[in-house]
Amino acid sequence: MDSPKLYRYMRDEAAIKTIEARAFRVSRLTELNDPFEWRIGIEGYAPELEEALDKQMDGFVEILGQDMGIICFSKEIKDPVLWSHYTNVHRGIAFEVNVNVSPDLVATLHEVDYDKPPITIPLQRLPQMSNSELGELVMNFYKQKSRSWRYEQECRFVIDLKACRPDGGGFLWDKMPPTFITRAIIGFRSSIAEPYLRQALDLNGFQHTQILKAKRSLKTYDIELV
Secondary structure (H helix, E strand, C coil), X not given: XXXXXXXXXXXXXXHHHHHHHXXXXXXXXXXXXXXXXXXXXXXXXXXXXXXXXXXXXXXXXXXXXXXXXXXXXXXXXXXXHHXXXXXXXXCCEEEEECHHHCHHHHHCEEECECCCCCCEEEHHHHXXXXXXXXXXXXXXXXXECCHHHHHHCEEEEEEEHHHCEXXXXXXXXXXXXXXXXXXXXXXXXXXXXXXXXXXXXXXXXXXXXXXXXXXXXXXXXXXXXX
């Protein structure tokens, strides 16, 4: 996939920590805001088995989450809903990144599909499947979400946690090239001053990152960049 511009929305404090650590925090699979993430659908079960099957899927996601995490980006920067949901109501920062600075990054980036139904398997087939077979199904399922999430226009990296830096019970992905973050866009309600952000960027090796300010359009529902 070839995607030169993607955006990572963050609260102010998380954005500054990202700059200082020169790393993005990896999202854990069991903590994602979509409760259907990485879960395979089951068909043909008796109602009394529903709770047990639900817990079984939870356990499967927990097992996967011991080795994998994700970092999510959006193709959209003008949508005020994204700013509201992921930057503390426009008080945060959006990082624009250029994935094409590294062929390895392009190869591991996946665009989420919002038009496919959930992947499901018959219950009687489930006990016959190995973990590797289940894993192959999940590797397709993690690339799709309900159309209710379409507004996010999401692209994501699937990250091997063994290649990440442990940090406070979580993991940091510190493999970004120096020119990965191309622009830092300050939300129109953010209290972070541009000189402060410029200093933080320069001190941590992001001298080439441009700073922009977001603003409300006076004629549309878009967020504009100054």
